[in-house]
Amino acid sequence: MKKRIVVLGGGPCGLSAAWELCKQSEFDVTVIEKDSKPGGLCVTNERNGYRFDLGGHRFISKNQELVDDVCAMMGDQLLTSVRKSVILMGGKQYEYPLSAKNILSNMSLSTNFMAFAHYMIKLCSNKLGGSPDDSFEDWVVNRFGKTLYDIFFGPYTEKLWGVTPKEISSDWASQRISLLNLSDVVFRLLGLKGGTPRTYAQKYFYPKKGIGQMFDMMSDVILSNNGSVLYNAAVKRINTEGKDVKSVSFDVDGKLETIDCDYVISTIPLTDLIRSYNNDESAALKKHTDSLKFRGVRFMNIMVDRPDISQNTWMYVSEKKYLMTRIQEPKRRSSFSAPEGKTSVMLEIPCDVDDNVWKAADKDVFNQCVGALDGLGVKIRDNVIDYFSTYVTHGYPVYSLDYDFHRKRLIDYAHGFNNIVTCGRQGTFRYIFMDIAMEMGINSARRLINSQTMEKDERDKICDWRSEKQLVEVKSVTA
Numbered sequence: 001m002k003k004r005i006v007v008l009g010g011g012p013c014g015l016s017a018a019w020e021l022c023k024q025s026e027f028d029v030t031v032i033e034k035d036s037k038p039g040g041l042c043v044t045n046e047r048n049g050y051r052f053d054l055g056g057h058r059f060i061s062k063n064q065e066l067v068d069d070v071c072a073m074m075g076d077q078l079l080t081s082v083r084k085s086v087i088l089m090g091g092k093q094y095e096y097p098l099s100a101k102n103i104l105s106n107m108s109l110s111t112n113f114m115a116f117a118h119y120m121i122k123l124c125s126n127k128l129g130g131s132p133d134d135s136f137e138d139w140v141v142n143r144f145g146k147t148l149y150d151i152f153f154g155p156y157t158e159k160l161w162g163v164t165p166k167e168i169s170s171d172w173a174s175q176r177i178s179l180l181n182l183s184d185v186v187f188r189l190l191g192l193k194g195g196t197p198r199t200y201a202q203k204y205f206y207p208k209k210g211i212g213q214m215f216d217m218m219s220d221v222i223l224s225n226n227g228s229v230l231y232n233a234a235v236k237r238i239n240t241e242g243k244d245v246k247s248v249s250f251d252v253d254g255k256l257e258t259i260d261c262d263y264v265i266s267t268i269p270l271t272d273l274i275r276s277y278n279n280d281e282s283a284a285l286k287k288h289t290d291s292l293k294f295r296g297v298r299f300m301n302i303m304v305d306r307p308d309i310s311q312n313t314w315m316y317v318s319e320k321k322y323l324m325t326r327i328q329e330p331k332r333r334s335s336f337s338a339p340e341g342k343t344s345v346m347l348e349i350p351c352d353v354d355d356n357v358w359k360a361a362d363k364d365v366f367n368q369c370v371g372a373l374d375g376l377g378v379k380i381r382d383n384v385i386d387y388f389s390t391y392v393t394h395g396y397p398v399y400s401l402d403y404d405f406h407r408k409r410l411i412d413y414a415h416g417f418n419n420i421v422t423c424g425r426q427g428t429f430r431y432i433f434m435d436i437a438m439e440m441g442i443n444s445a446r447r448l449i450n451s452q453t454m455e456k457d458e459r460d461k462i463c464d465w466r467s468e469k470q471l472v473e474v475k476s477v478t479a
């Protein structure tokens with residue numbers, strides 16, 4: 001009898017688990033995906049010859065084996081691209097990550113003075129014990145001072161999460177900010193320190209036809225190795241007996257179907273997974289499930305009748321008056337993202353599901369966006385061919401100050417059953433990149449291949465894979 005493995009969710013994590021398991025003949029693998037295509041957040045939508053990701057993605061990893069496997073799978077469909085990012089603010093362009101040279105030359109003398117003075121005050125108070133890095137704001141102010149926090153870090157973070165950075169955990173800062181502190185920035189300016197800041201990745205991999213191509217190809221491999229991927233199938237219930245999961249029920253076209261399983265690899269949102277247990281114990285965890293929120297994102301995708309707009313991969317927009325946090329030109333990742341001689345722009349607009357921005361008519365959001373682009377010096381108004389919005393409900397797990405307490409409680413419950421592991425970005429409620437989600441899926445699969453089952457502590461370790469407070473950016477492309 002083959003072991004029946006059911007994978008919940010067909011994003012990078014779930015598909016990577018199935019990809020690995022399907023290399024072995026002793027498993028009967030079924031992926032249950034609620035969307036109509038593979039990839040999860042790494043889907044690419046195509047319209048009239050234009051391709052838009054859900055927020056421009058790139059593939060980087062410090063795991064050479066994973067990089068090699070992806071390269072082998074994709075062959076000549078994988079491009080190597082170079083990243084160039086800027087921050088647009090107050091009519092000026094700043095390099096990203098921030099450089100001292102840029103700050104000095106772009107900001108007024110008085111702002112430079114204030115930035116330096118605030119930093120020195122913070123440095124002295126840090127020497128005397130200082131304040132702990134509890135929130136995102138604490139973390140940044142402790143390292144850069146209040147002036148730079150107020151100008152660069154605070155407004156962007158507030159726009160992204162929709163709450164004050166005082167309520168965001170410092171965990172997010174330590175993994176996302178590529179600069180160590182203001183002294184580091186200044187030493188670089190004075191030439192007393194070389195190299196790019198920390199391990200900032202400039203080169204990255206990107207498929208010719210958008211990031212979704214990687215997962216289209218991965219699902220083809222799964223199918224050709226006798227695995228199954230069910231689309232438009234939404235997980236509704238985890239059916240248990242004692243401490244074992246016996247089967248999973250899912251909705252297809254309004255009909256509830258059930259699949260038996262020996263093991264479950266879940267990558268659906270942790271909160272939804274717990275609710276799917278649908279018993280008294282899981283209902284008692286309501287205070288924890290209700291405490292973990294996801295931030296949604298609306299993308300305004302604009303097709304433009306012009307060959308190019310800029311050389312930037314990402315343009316960060318921190319000012320509150322503009323809806324978007326980032327502007328991207330998909331052609332910078334792959335020239336196949338737009339028909340010949342044309343280009344496109346994609347704006348990332350963080351919002352909450354069903355708030356005013358989420359629900360606003362396309363035309364209204366488009367008009368606001370084009371007005372904002374005008375204000376930022378990106379003039380495309382006269383060249384727009386068409387536009388449309390795409391949405392994600394689970395864009396970012398919101399790192400509130402106590403998120404880790406709640407997520408651990410929920411993971412503990414899920415892993416209290418013997419034959420289920422929860423992993424991936426939504427499944428662990430962690431702000432991780434696709435490579436780490438893929439590693440989690442592959443690690444889960446390998447454990448099953450090696451020993452057919454997993455102890456609880458092994459499963460807990462998969463949830464915390466690469467959770468060190470280190471920058472998530474890595475240099476992965478040497479080509």
Ligand SMILES: Cc1cc2nc3c(=O)[nH]c(=O)nc-3n(C[C@H](O)[C@H](O)[C@H](O)COP(=O)(O)OP(=O)(O)OC[C@H]3O[C@@H](n4cnc5c(N)ncnc54)[C@H](O)[C@@H]3O)c2cc1C
Nearest residue numbers: 009011012013034040041055057058234235424425433434
């Ligand atoms: C704007 C943005 C930009 C990003 N840029 C990058 C980047 O440049 N590089 C990078 O490496 N990463 C990037 N990421 C992160 C990357 O998208 C994620 O790390 C990756 O998609 C996580 O994979 P996953 O499989 O864990 O989760 P997901 O991709 O979220 O997949 C989960 C899957 O589960 C399915 N699902 C959910 N509920 C159910 C249910 N009830 N039943 C069945 N199926 C269900 C979903 O439809 C989805 O397909 C970005 C993310 C965002 C939001």
